[in-house]
Amino acid sequence: MSDFNPRIVAFVCNWCTYAGADLTGTSRMKYSPQVSIIRFPCTGRIDFMLLLKAFANGADGIIVSGCHPNDCHYSSGNFHARRRWIIFRGLLDFLGIDVRRVQFSWVSAAEGAKWAQLVNSTAESIRQLGPFSCYHKLRGLGVE
């Protein structure tokens, strides 16, 4: 399993976590390159179908991260995201996706270190879980 490099997609909000990840960069902290970021205005915008899409297209793990509760740039978007996530978790289970493959978190614009740590710990736990091959088989079957 050691040579396995998981592909992890991070769905982050523009105001807190994206800025936080920028800070990780400006403070030159290193983290595992398996994670790529996709930018959204707010976690409230993140449509969880996207997560399934990502899995179906070869993602082994996913990070969803936004502003801390009550810090949302749009005052309540992250609460909607959190509520939706709670429901979505049940759906994941139903779809046979190990909930541990999705990491939901809050990273503020000031938490560059937390971002690095989040990425590394997620990468590590996904490495433990191994490649999400069963779902990758869906690719090209028209289900994505």
Add this chain to the structure above:
Amino acid sequence: MARIGVFVCHCGENISATVDVLKVAAAAAKIPGVAHSVEYKYMCSDPGQQMIKNAIKEKNLTGVVVAACSPRMHEPTFRRACAEAGLNPFLCEMANIREHCSWVHEKSDATTNKAIDIVRTLVAKVKKNKALLPIKVPVTKTALVIGGGIAGIQASLDIANTGHKVILVEKEPSIGGHMSQLSETFPTLDCSQCILTPRMVEVAQHPNITLHSYSELESLDGFIGNFKARIRKKARSLDEKLCNGCGLCTLKCPVKKIPSEFDAGLGMRPAIYVPFPQAVPNKPVIDRQNCTYYLKGKCRLCEKVCPTQAIRFDQEDEIIEADVGAVVLATGFDIKHGDFFPEYGYGKFKDIIDGLQFERLASASGPTLGEIRRPSDGKIPETVVFVACAGSRDPAKGIEYCSKICCMYTAKHAMLYKHKVHHGRPYVFYMDIRAGGKMYEEFVRRAMEEDGVQYIRGRVSRIYEREGKLIVKGADTLLGARPMEIEADLVVLATASVANDGAEALAQKVHVSYDSYYFYSEAHPKLRPVETNTAGIFLAGACQAPKDIPEAVAQASGAAGKVAALFSQNELIREPLIAVVDRQAPPLYSTCVGCFLCQTSCPYQAIEKEEIRGRDGQLIKTVAKVNPGLCQGCGTCVALCRSKSIDIQGFSHEQVYDEVLALLNRGESDV
């Protein structure tokens, strides 16, 4: 067919040190739809930007991806460059291969491949970008100021002096607020009325200010630049145009024993009254709860004596509608009253009064004409105990915060008392003295050193009455917390400053957020102290938190500045990254089914109902419509929409789905 240009930046060594930029540029060139791909040392430099501009023209590109630093850094720069080359700025995206790649990973193929992934992702996105035009919203250049205290007055005058119209709404019969009740003001001890009343008159006479006193906001709809306000003008029972303010009616009114609000209950007023002599407007109002005519159906004495026949018993409330572009909330504060201090007997013993009552006692225009006489028997008190933090910093009483103004006005009260009663003995029980402010500490020192005010460091445990004296049981924590008793003739409690009764209701009317104490919340505690979370609504004075006069005035001028800035252009120009509801040709019109789930999720009340009607005018369907003036582009509605009928420009379904696919599906572009 898309013709995308990719511009890879070395950022000096910042990117090229760990990412093989040549490889990235080469790989990008192979991505379907990429018509041009180059790398350069400094893309953000003039030659770099020129490079992009030329490419746009020569290769007539339909989209640009700059693979460099974070969009939070240079997106505006490159979008401007594109615009200058005639490409719609919203067709330019940035691939962040510095903060999110070169800086956080070691030099390796993996790092370079990640950079390529990022570029591919953004290329996929930009292919689906649409040319967008900035949103323009017209601005109604009239401001609504709610609250006619010193903050409201200052804001109104400042806005009016920039040449814009102001509507000032005050719920009391006169403007002036709490400041008009004060005797002197710290730290200068100049008379409150002397500095305030000229401002009040200025408001009354200013050509740009329309004053609605004895009025309240009924409702507020609309959005920044385009609010619609409905104002309830409460019935004064008086024709203001006819009334010349002679005051004969107030003299003749048979009902005389009503506790005066202005004198904090220490003085009396008639049923038809002007709150105080310098009131603006100087027109009486009939207090219908206490007027004999309204209670018993006869009297009408005021009507008989009125030389101009201005009394109107049958007058009704009037609703005034006004279009305004901005709102300033300046509703001020109140102090805590009532039976919340049983151990002090506040509200039980006549000679235990609060700060505002002391102001009236000390005021030359007050019920005692400025002589300090205690309410119970009118005697001049020989010993006065002032209790600071009466309710403030007291979780047990439900108020954890510091009321901020008490330390200063208590020192002032003790001083004024000493100035008026030279042989008097003023004692102040305090916990800490918070005198941060220009000349404030000096002022408190003066009270101690020059006026001999005795400060005792400790909180009073109990006050009870014995043979006409008030026994104050305290302790001095600087003397081993030794308990002590003072036989006082008068006790003044610096009761906590709290938000006004109506604060919550008003906040809900105008959709601004407030804290657990009903003080209004600023948009950012440090950087946006006068804005609220609702665009176009600003804060001034103690409705946001306890404040003294200088602070309230400063914030009022700040709010006025914000309003002036808003009114400086005819149209508001905003980034078009907002939600839009799908529209189709008849007979479908829209895929929206009108469930309005989006409406429930929108934090900005930006989603409206639109009725689609046929030529015959009969309703075909009701669908959602986004108000471009209000939408801030968070996209919560987008993720929530069941029929995917609402989408957000700049982060559309097409764009983000393609990003995901592109990121995960390495094509032949991979190395």
Add this chain to the structure above:
Amino acid sequence: MKTGYYPGCSLKGAGREYSESLMAVADILGVKLPEIPDWNCCGATAAHNVSHDLSLALPARILAAAEKDDMDEVLVPCSACYNRLSVTRHELLQDEQLRQKISGLIEADYRGSAKVINIIEWLAGISDLETKIIAPFAHRVACYYGCLLVRPAGILNFDRPEDPQSMDQLLKKIGATPLDWAFKTECCGAGFSVSRTDIVAKLSGLILNDAVSRGAEAVIVACPMCHLNLDLRRPNIEKHAGKKFDIPVIYITQAVGLAMGIAPNKLGLQRHTVPVKFSASADRSAARETRAQKSVPGEK
């Protein structure tokens, strides 16, 4: 609805007239007050001064016994006992672990079903009390609540800790004129009546002084400890204060008893150190007078 009775040690000894008067009143009201079988001392101040667990175990055992005898509520006239029992019930219902621990100590499962009520709650709960009043207790009285009846308010939530009113209301019912005075809830020295008589003399002196200076004819108490300190300790008080106080200290049940026309000796008034001059008969006339001129100073 079964109401049990917990007299507590004092009401069997130094405060026996409290119990006697209560019983006399209960007779007239036709209420039965069965004692909790084989009850023990609540531990009073001594226990919680020495061991927290013991201070909980002793009352817990009492309440458990009451529950075993399926009593729905327990009348506890002594404020000290009332306080200990209430606090124990509160603490054990708050903390399951503690409840089990203490249940172990008392070798019985304490559930907390039996409610603890004080004398004022009990009297106020009696609907036809007024109808039994034949000789209104027409005197100006200072109702002395002491500490333990109202504090800690959070746990007892019976009356507000500052300037409480419940006893005053009750005294109004029986024809008395409660005065507004300052020492309603000041401490009398409580558990120090034997060990630190000097302190008791000082504190109790202040209380009597305020009551007398406001023209009270009697101090009404609901606690044998307060009574002990204010009545039995009168010589010490007077010695300490350097002046005489002849104001009597009467249990609330004695006042009610007198108003019901019960003979003073049946209410144990003869047991007081400070002689009590009121008697049911004398009151009848006094009552008439006050009905005639109905404005007594201090009346609200």
Add this chain to the structure above:
Amino acid sequence: MRSDHDVQHCRQTLADLVLEKTGVDVARCYQCGKCSAGCPLAVDMDFPPSQIMHLLQLSDFPEFSELALRSHTIWLCLTCQVCYARCPMELDIPKLMDALRAESLRLQKVNPKARDILAFHRAFLDSIRYTGRLFEMGQVVDYKLRSRHFLQDLLQAPGMFLKGKLHFLPERIRSRSLLGRMFSRTLKVKEKRP
């Protein structure tokens, strides 16, 4: 509220102990002095309540926790609850005093001035321990033996007796053995008599 982190990283102070036993967090006390101002016995105390609180706040200095444990105050406290009723921070000082008394006993640091008070409490408890109820006569005698105040109250005793307030024989309850067990389980620690 002091965080667990702090507690585990520094050795347990008296303040930590109080927090653990009573849930009263002395860090919340901001020394307003309202408790001392209202305490009926503050004048008789070596440290009024607010100062006890401050001693605890500084109790990682051994000399200060020592002062608190050896103070006369903790034994003078009447548990009249005035401090608690009026504390703006709603700190249960009486409960805290109980905890300090227990600790003071355990470490045998009882203030000599508290001798009589403690003697009385012991006499009281012993009386219940063996009879189940308070036997005032017996207790008073026992107390006098411990405190050696033989003459105090002699004037009152006969009067009380005549008024039928003192009995010469104690009431005994049936479940005395249980009480005996309850006592021995809760009062394990053997302290020297003051």
